[in-house]
Amino acid sequence: MRMRLKLKTVFVLYFTVSLLGLIYALMQLDQQISQLRGELQKLQEHIKTSELAKKTDVPRIYVITPTYARLVQKAELTRLSHTFLHVPHLHWIVVEDAPQPTLLVTDFLAASGLTYTHLHQLTPKDRKLQEGDPSWLKPRGAEQRNEGLRWLREMGAAAEGKEAAALEEAVVYFADDDNTYSLQLFEEMRYTYRVSVWPVGLVGGMKFERPVVEDGKVVRFHTGWRPNRPFPMDMAGFAVSLRFILTTPQARFDGDAQMGFLESSFLQHLVTMDDLEPKADLCTKVLVWHTRTEKPKMKREDALQKQGLGSDPDVEV
Amino acid sequence: MRMRLKLKTVFVLYFTVSLLGLIYALMQLDQQISQLRGELQKLQEHIKTSELAKKTDVPRIYVITPTYARLVQKAELTRLSHTFLHVPHLHWIVVEDAPQPTLLVTDFLAASGLTYTHLHQLTPKDRKLQEGDPSWLKPRGAEQRNEGLRWLREMGAAAEGKEAAALEEAVVYFADDDNTYSLQLFEEMRYTYRVSVWPVGLVGGMKFERPVVEDGKVVRFHTGWRPNRPFPMDMAGFAVSLRFILTTPQARFDGDAQMGFLESSFLQHLVTMDDLEPKADLCTKVLVWHTRTEKPKMKREDALQKQGLGSDPDVEV
Numbered sequence: 001m002r003m004r005l006k007l008k009t010v011f012v013l014y015f016t017v018s019l020l021g022l023i024y025a026l027m028q029l030d031q032q033i034s035q036l037r038g039e040l041q042k043l044q045e046h047i048k049t050s051e052l053a054k055k056t057d058v059p060r061i062y063v064i065t066p067t068y069a070r071l072v073q074k075a076e077l078t079r080l081s082h083t084f085l086h087v088p089h090l091h092w093i094v095v096e097d098a099p100q101p102t103l104l105v106t107d108f109l110a111a112s113g114l115t116y117t118h119l120h121q122l123t124p125k126d127r128k129l130q131e132g133d134p135s136w137l138k139p140r141g142a143e144q145r146n147e148g149l150r151w152l153r154e155m156g157a158a159a160e161g162k163e164a165a166a167l168e169e170a171v172v173y174f175a176d177d178d179n180t181y182s183l184q185l186f187e188e189m190r191y192t193y194r195v196s197v198w199p200v201g202l203v204g205g206m207k208f209e210r211p212v213v214e215d216g217k218v219v220r221f222h223t224g225w226r227p228n229r230p231f232p233m234d235m236a237g238f239a240v241s242l243r244f245i246l247t248t249p250q251a252r253f254d255g256d257a258q259m260g261f262l263e264s265s266f267l268q269h270l271v272t273m274d275d276l277e278p279k280a281d282l283c284t285k286v287l288v289w290h291t292r293t294e295k296p297k298m299k300r301e302d303a304l305q306k307q308g309l310g311s312d313p314d315v316e317v
Numbered sequence: 318m319r320m321r322l323k324l325k326t327v328f329v330l331y332f333t334v335s336l337l338g339l340i341y342a343l344m345q346l347d348q349q350i351s352q353l354r355g356e357l358q359k360l361q362e363h364i365k366t367s368e369l370a371k372k373t374d375v376p377r378i379y380v381i382t383p384t385y386a387r388l389v390q391k392a393e394l395t396r397l398s399h400t401f402l403h404v405p406h407l408h409w410i411v412v413e414d415a416p417q418p419t420l421l422v423t424d425f426l427a428a429s430g431l432t433y434t435h436l437h438q439l440t441p442k443d444r445k446l447q448e449g450d451p452s453w454l455k456p457r458g459a460e461q462r463n464e465g466l467r468w469l470r471e472m473g474a475a476a477e478g479k480e481a482a483a484l485e486e487a488v489v490y491f492a493d494d495d496n497t498y499s500l501q502l503f504e505e506m507r508y509t510y511r512v513s514v515w516p517v518g519l520v521g522g523m524k525f526e527r528p529v530v531e532d533g534k535v536v537r538f539h540t541g542w543r544p545n546r547p548f549p550m551d552m553a554g555f556a557v558s559l560r561f562i563l564t565t566p567q568a569r570f571d572g573d574a575q576m577g578f579l580e581s582s583f584l585q586h587l588v589t590m591d592d593l594e595p596k597a598d599l600c601t602k603v604l605v606w607h608t609r610t611e612k613p614k615m616k617r618e619d620a621l622q623k624q625g626l627g628s629d630p631d632v633e634v
Contacts, residue, residue, distance in 0.1 A: 029343075029350065032350060071524070083399040205617030224616075297522050300523050316603065
């Protein structure tokens with residue numbers, strides 16, 4: 001009996017001690033876990049509120065940007081990328097007017113931090129603006145926008161399952177590299193059933209052009225020039241659902257379109273005025289501006305180069 | 318003996334089972350903890366790389382931006398704010414050339430998401446560029462930059478304790494609202510002892526102007542015009558430590574400075590060429606561009622307004 005008791009006591013003691021140790025260890029672990037969970041939650045909230053740009057549970061926006069080599073190209077792409085970095089779930093399709101991708105744009109995109117696709121499509125010489133031509137003589141960027149559309153359709157045809165479902169919701173916007181875009185603009189266009197529209201500031205010799213909305217419908221256009229064009233709107237003034245682009249393969253830009261008819265050449269395949277979805281508080285807010293950047297003068301550069309004292313050509317500008 | 322054995326067996330069995338259970342539970346918890354740790358680390362890295370903007374353990378950058386009412390003002394401020402939103406610990410001092418703060422800038426800043434101070438300082442009429450004057454005739458923004466400096470000095474004089482210590486580390490940059498700034502530029506200027514300098518692209522009729530560095534020192538300037546000015550540099554090409562501005566109250570911009578001498582009028586109070594701290598890989602990288610935005614033509618707007626059909630003046634552009 002003594003022996004039995006002794007053994008039992010040892011066991012009980014041992015058991016009790018190890019149980020207490022276990023409980024202590026579990027409590028420690030539990031505390032650590034809830035601490036970690038708390039930190040995690042804090043970080044998640046932090047990200048949610050202050051870094052929406054990585055949000056992927058909203059429809060994707062494909063932005064097609066034609067671009068061409070010129071002195072201000074890197075500067076323009078730089079400030080444009082700073083805007084796009086704030087926009088959740090944006091995929092940038094950059095289409096160079098070049099026979100092959102340039103090093104400048106390739107390096108720029110790789111360092112941009114954005115999700116992107118880098119394409120190129122050279123404008124045929126007879127369709128290209130020549131040095132000294134007024135900018136309105138020929139539409140610029142038509143071939144590049146069509147190349148962007150081609151890529152989207154190819155990708156759309158190959159998409160399956162979850163990705164195909166995501167594409168159903170996506171929207172496509174044509175954003176030139178010199179315009180100025182508010183962040184709100186992208187939230188306005190994000191939910192587009194077919195074609196959504198809004199005002200564009202500082203375009204066409206006007207403070208703004210815009211669709212005029214009555215009873216929730218676009219009934220005419222406020223524009224300074226040929227209001228009877230099918231769609232007297234700037235490229236920056238509309239977005240199209242990707243679903244609609246994929247199911248309307250004939251919709252493309254006509255590089256031979258008359259001045260001011262490029263947008264119409266694309267949109268008339270897709271909608272009538274009656275179908276347009278007015279955004280930006282029924283087209284009463286200007287959220288995008290058709291800014292234009294001056295061509296920098298190189299008078300002194302040219303003079304210095306003649307003396308062999310020009311700026312180092314190895315420095316990228 | 319049988320009884321003892323039986324009790325022992327029960328204890329041993331119980332002990333073994335509970336030990337196994339314990340080990341299993343611990344392993345589970347451990348797994349959960351390392352999973353949580355992994356997630357936490359991922360999120361932390363994510364924040365570190367993609368959301369530096371909230372970082373406050375780096376020297377503060379005060380950016381002084383003179384601005385004035387014009388058609389492209391809101392567009393310019395908009396894209397500039399998108400750049401600044403990516404820069405950690407930036408405080409934007411916006412100084413309007415206006416008799417009082419305008420509604421447009423007030424509303425814009427309030428919605429910008431940036432830390433800012435909104436000032437105003439009207440340029441005296443005799444110092445102001447008149448409609449049609451060439452932009453180089455009189456320096457623009459001198460009074461506004463001086464007002465920004467005045468505010469900094471007033472704030473510096475009032476600061477105490479931790480805030481005063483933070484100001485010791487801060488840096489001041491003069492950023493016009495039409496230039497283009499890379500994000501890297503701000504990290505280059507952030508650690509400035511006295512005056513840091515770097516190249517500026519597309520300025521002065523050149524591809525770029527820059528300080529020329531030999532053996533780590535600025536020895537001359539690459540510029541297309543009057544290289545013998547005390548500091549032949551653009552406003553966008555330097556930053557000054559706040560400590561240095563606070564201890565040199567006489568340093569200010571001379572609104573009557575000759576064309577091209579405005580920067581020198583300020584800098585010559587502060588440093589000699591020998592003191593300049595070259596940044597941007599010893600001044601071999603262009604990280605800021607002196608872009609200029611075209612003044613929008615309002616020909617059609619004017620024509621329509623004469624017919625009473627102009628753009629709605631209640632819509633802010």
